Amino acid sequence: MKTRKRRLVLLVAAGLTLGGLAFCGNGQAYAAATNAPQSIRVGNSGDKWVTVSQGKIRSNIRGDADNANSGFHRCNIIKQDGKTGRDAYVFCIDWSKRAPSNRELVAQYQANGAVQWLVTDFTKGHNKSFESIDGVDKDDYDLADYWLYQIVIHMVASPNATYNGDKADAYMDQFDPGIRNKIYRLKAEALKHKNDSSSEIVLNSASLNFDPSSLNLGSGDLHGDNYEKGFTTKSNNMHDIQVHAKDSKYEKYLSGTRKNGSKIDLQNVNDGDNLKVSVPYKDAGKDGFSFQVKATGHWNKEARVAWIYGAGSEVQQVAKSTVKASTVPMNAETLMTVNVKPSLGRLTFIKKGTGNDNKDVLEGTQFELTSSDGFSQKQTAGQDGRVTFDNLPLGKKYHLKEVKQPNKNYNGNYDRDITELTGNNPQRDVDLGTLYNTKRYANFELDKKNVSGSGIAGAQFVLIKKTWGANFDYVSIEDAKKQALREVNGELVDGHADKSPYIATTNDQGKAYFNQVLLDDDFHDYYAVEIKSPNGYALGTKPIKLEKVGRTSPNVVKGEMTDTVQPIPTTGSETLLLEAVTVTTIVTLVVGYGYHESKKER
Template identity: 60%
Template sequence: MRVRKKKRLVLLFATGLTLGGLVFASRSTYIAYAASDNVPQTITTNNAGKTFVTASSGKLYAQYEGQWKEGYGYHRVNIIKEKGKSGRDSYIFCINWSKESPSNKQLTKQYQANPEVQWLVTDFAKGHDKAFERLDNAGADYDLADYWLYQTAIHLVACPNEVSPIDGKKPGDTLDKFAPQVRDKVLRLVNEAKKHKNESDSEIVLNQAKLNFDPSELNINSGDLHGDKYEKSFQVKSDQMHDIQVHAAESKNSKYLSGTRKNGSKVDWNNINADDNLKVSIPYSDMTNNSDFSFKIKATGHWNKRAKVAWIYGNNDPNTQHVAKWAIKATTVAMEGDAEMTVHVKPSFGSLTFVKKGTGNDKKTILPGTKFTLTADGFSQTQTADKDGRVTFTNLPLGKKFHLKEIEQPNPDYNGNYEKDIVELSGDNPQREVNLGDIYNDKKYQNFDITKNNIKGESIEGAQFVLIRKDWKEPFDHISVDEAKRQALRQVNGELVVGHGDQQPYIATTGANGHATFNKVLLDHPEEKYDYYAVEIKSPNGYALGTTPIKLPNVGPTSPDVVTGEMTDNTQPIPTTGSDYLLIEATAAITITCAVGGYAYYVSKKNKKEK
């Protein structure tokens, strides 16, 4: 590129970039790479020797294709264009400061420009209204004015220390003579260009790639449990990409991925389509020991990238100037791990509930306070029946076989040995809410309450009873005291039981309230029913002994927890102590009896003598 200052021709040169991308003054090393693209392999320049432009004074002066507009500036550059092209896209930028502008030459593509030069070339290509900087007062020739501005910046970026062989000047030696507003624009361009250190920062991408998951986060919960699997669908959305692959970040989780094509065929995980129906499918049995589980799914693919870049053109002649020209570069870029989706699995938990009852009172007895344990592999939970007998176990991991066991029964009249395997929370279609309904404990002991009252309904204290068990519906209406004692229940280890004739019968005596109780009568055959009889074996003074046993029929597991019986004494009590009135009454009765008896004897003797 040629530059003239006043009447002296000054050649502008810049540092040449080798294939490795090296620049002078210990600058960074840039490595260009080859890729499949549609960049022109050759370009042909115009007659650069007859064209130049300068704008260092703030005004535009140009000679172009034989039309002159005289003017002098401190920094003139040759106008380099590609033959056959027009407009802003036809401009070519010189790279070397120390070589002639390539006039009427065919140049071959060499390598991609370094990021700083590339940014300047591609930013210029954006146009006058969109470029980072632009020159004002250029009139209709603003493209030409901006070209001069960006060409000057390229010299300062590419080879700030190179010396012209014409006058020994460096690219920046005349900056102090520029109009201030022009100099400031040049320096701003240079500073901005130096911020771009890699290719991706300096190119202009024409088709941004898109690769993402829909949804971006997959949350799986209890509502996604279908049969024996947690399942939820997702899709992979993409644009400008091909050969999309989907995989779990950790290979051990790849088994949870499944999917089908739109036509119903099995999905190819190395070539995913946008309309593929993809699923995360996790056997619920894999979640039995997890309260929460997360893993990541990644998508990768190849981007059909198209970008504006700057290419360096030259030839094999070392004296030929290198130039930069923007072009569209088409490449295939592998996007490793470009998209990622986190899968959160919050497994469903089951519950178990029931009401604890006893068989007594026609199976209506509530057994509050009963304690249970529910156990499984790696799991244990204890719950206690509330006042209504309700027991509830929650947060039960599905897929386990549980065992329910009664461990404490506060009601001494009932067995505390209930056990059951709970299998409903596992299998091919696990339940999530298991309700056992009412579960029963068989009655272990039966309690009896016997009362004795007089004809006035008043309690009789001191009456003694024994209890006899008979087969259901066995005839029994009378028994002697001695035989009753022989057949009576005995107390053994705190329980009232049949047999054990070598021990004394158990005798219950009515208290002041007239009640006699037989507690803890052992139901040694809870599945059978018996008739029980309370037999009075001794009555208190003044009362007759009850001769008819009190029948307590059909006693078994579903009988009331306390079976009651009643005896009424119909005899008139004979007082043994009392008031003077009672004594007088008794004496009078005796006197009358004796008088009547004496008179009868007298009449009898008289009748015998007359005969």
């Protein structure tokens, strides 16, 4: 760029020759503009200039010779051949060299952050860029703003370079205040941009995410051996997408298929591929776990940047807005949290005894459920006999054991393995139905009553066990004692002739009890034989038959005996005896007198 007066300096674009100004995204300067033009040709710029230093546009672009000497800092207007609009403008960056004209320029490197921001911000258009010059014809907006941005590019690209002894910021005090303020504001903003990421204009945004953003696996996702659920990656302008578990130990749970059904390589996942999390249910345990799946990829980035072009050292380099395509690794991970909340099993049953025709509810029976890995849970039968174990981790072999039986007629001896909650297709709700304890003891209750229905106290009985249906009617007291049940270790059993028979005596209500009579698998008839009656009552000679007693009998087997003999009173017995003797004497005397008189007559 040239001036027509000595004080009007030739403004030429400064090349980024100062150390550290070249753009360096990762410490390396770009060697070429990827898909940007590798060379550009600029038109004739020698007789085309513009200035707006006094707030009004002056230029010879339309051959305006009358204004040729008006305004400071006239800038050569440089455009790329074949381009129109703001994208055609080329900015000089070296203040000390002449501007190129009708030259073929070759791509060199990417401009530094400040210069790039100025070039790319200019391309946004009037009233969209950071600064713009109003007060000119609408048709001159691009040309006026070009002059404004060119001035600031000179100042930030080559601040120490001089032309004819002057720096690029010479004569600023002679500028229109409004224009001067715009220059300073624009310069201050440009210097804030230190790198390409803050100064380029991205033309295609990239996205990479999971659908859904989090994955919850639970009971509804249990299929056979595994909790399974699908997900996809959603990407835009991405390639070489990789999907992994953030913690490598969970990598085994990931798999998937492509849309055509082929198996996915997790090192190369496409947008919309069908991915899957599959967790063996045994791995979930009781409490479950969570892990994260990450996705990384490469962004097919396109951005508007400023590229430096040059043609040797005799002319200055220029900055040109262009589009750069590049591949950018996404260093940030896209994450999806997978929560595995395991399905928990349930075991339930009803606890009963065989007594009362299998109707005995064994309330209070306590069970313990255990597994080999230390799991333990206790539950107690309720009023209905129901026992329920909840929240049982699947995949375990459990053992169920009866540990407490409050009903003395039953022994707590039930135990079994529970295998339904493991295997290839575990059940989640196991109902064992009704579990029966075999009745071990029967209790007998005898009533002895008199003819008026009152209980007779003091009667003694023994109990004899006989084969069901066998004939048994009368037995002597001596034989009854020999056949009677004996008490051994708290149980009433037959045999054991070396022990005394167990004798039950009626209480004040006339009741006698035989408790803890040991049962076996067969039915038997039992006979209660009275071996001693209380004073004033006859001995009952017919045994009380208690028929078909076994494990399904009621808990208390009842029998009754009624004494048919009127008891002899014990009160006033001497008077009754005297009366009887007197009557007997009178009868004897009468009979003797009659016999004597009959002999005299003969």
